[in-house]
Amino acid sequence: MLTIIYPKLRVPSGNKHYSERILKGLSEANYPFKSFGVRKVEFSIAGKPYGGIVSQRFGLRVHGNFDHPIHALVPELSPEGVDIVTIHDIIPFLQPSNFIKGRYDKSAYRMMFNRALSAKILVVSTRQVKTELMENLNIPEDRLRVIYEGIDVSKFFRDSNSPYPDNGKIHLVTVGDFNPRKRFDLLYEIVAGQKDMELYHIGPTNAWTERAKKLGELAIRSGNIFQLGKLDFTALRRYLSNADLFVYISDAEGFGLPPIEALACGTNVVLNDLPIFKETVGGYGFLSSIEKFGETIQFALKNRRDPEILRTRSMEFATEREIKELISLYEEFNDHKD
Structure with a gap:
C-alpha cells in the first residue's frame, strides 16, 4: 500500500x-x-x-x-x-x-x-x-x-466582503513569510514612496525574526505598509479578492502558489519576470523586471484584465x-x- x-x-x-x-x-x-x-x-x-x-x-x-x-x-x-x-x-x-x-x-x-x-x-x-x-x-x-x-477552489474564489478601509487609496496585497528571496525589502521601498497606495503584507514570520523586525521598522516609517501576519483562509481570500493588485517581487520560486490564488479570486497580479511565472501565469499577469516594477504597477492599474478570464486560468491548477x-x-x- x-x-x-x-x-x-x-x-x-x-x-x-x-x-x-x-x-x-x-x-x-x-x-x-x-x-x-x-x-x-x-x-x-x-x-x-x-x-x-x-x-x-x-x-x-x-x-x-x-x-x-x-x-x-x-x-x-x-x-x-x-x-x-x-x-x-x-x-x-x-x-x-x-x-x-x-x-x-x-x-x-x-x-x-x-x-x-x-x-x-x-x-x-x-x-x-x-x-x-x-x-x-x-x-x-x-x-x-x-x-x-x-489550489483548493473551495477556499479561493471571488469574495466581495472587503476588509480594506474606504479611504480612496490604491490597495496592494502581497503574501509570504520573510525568507530573504521573497525580496519584500525591495517591494517595501517601491511602495513606501507612493503615498496614494497602501501595501498589505500577509504572512507569518516563521524563523526569519531579525528580517521581519527590520522590515517592520521600515513599514512603520513608511506609514502606508501594513504587516498583517498569518490570516485564516477567509480573511486571506477577502484581501486577495478586493485588492487593486496582487504584487510579488520574489527573485526565486519553485512554483509560487500565491499568484495563482490571487487569480482564482479574480485579482490582477504584478510579478517579477521569472521563468516560473512565465510558465504558470504567463500573459494572464503583468511580468516586470525589478527595476521597472513600480512602472509596471502603474501600467497594470490602468490595464486590468477581466476577473473571469483570470479565474478561468486559475482553474487549470x-x-x-x-x-x-x-x-x-x-x-x-x-x-x-x-
Whole structure:
C-alpha cells in the first residue's frame, strides 16, 4: 500500500500547505494509503532557522520500514529505498552564495537531497524545475515527472466582503513569510514612496525574526505598509479578492502558489519576470523586471484584465487535477509490482 511521508509543521509554509492538500485530496478520492508525519523542530539564531532538517531525519529513522511505493512529500524526509520524492525547488543549488554559506549549510543540504535525488521518480511542479534538475544536477529526463501544484477552489474564489478601509487609496496585497528571496525589502521601498497606495503584507514570520523586525521598522516609517501576519483562509481570500493588485517581487520560486490564488479570486497580479511565472501565469499577469516594477504597477492599474478570464486560468491548477495525476503515477508503481 502507498505510504505518504510528510512534514508535521506548526507554522504556515508552502510545504505544510502542499502536504495538507495531498493528504486531503487522496482521502477525498478514496485512494488507499498510509501516512507518516515527521515533526520539524527548529530554532532561530541571528534570525536564521537551524536544526529542522536534522530533527526530521531523526524522526524518520525512529520509524523503520515503510510499505511501498513510498512518496516523500519533501526531499529531507526520503528514507532508504524511497520510490517517489517531490522536489519543490533547487534554489540553494542555483544560488549557493545566498544559501550555502558555511559547513552547517553544506551538511544540511547534503542531508536534505542525497537520498531524495536517488529516488526512482522525482515529482516537480513546473517544466522549469525539471529543466533545472536536468541541466544542473544531471537527472535523466525519464526520472522526472511534472505535476503542477493545485489550489483548493473551495477556499479561493471571488469574495466581495472587503476588509480594506474606504479611504480612496490604491490597495496592494502581497503574501509570504520573510525568507530573504521573497525580496519584500525591495517591494517595501517601491511602495513606501507612493503615498496614494497602501501595501498589505500577509504572512507569518516563521524563523526569519531579525528580517521581519527590520522590515517592520521600515513599514512603520513608511506609514502606508501594513504587516498583517498569518490570516485564516477567509480573511486571506477577502484581501486577495478586493485588492487593486496582487504584487510579488520574489527573485526565486519553485512554483509560487500565491499568484495563482490571487487569480482564482479574480485579482490582477504584478510579478517579477521569472521563468516560473512565465510558465504558470504567463500573459494572464503583468511580468516586470525589478527595476521597472513600480512602472509596471502603474501600467497594470490602468490595464486590468477581466476577473473571469483570470479565474478561468486559475482553474487549470485545481487540486483535483493534481491528485488525479499523482494517483496515475502511483498506479504505475502498482502495475510494476504486480
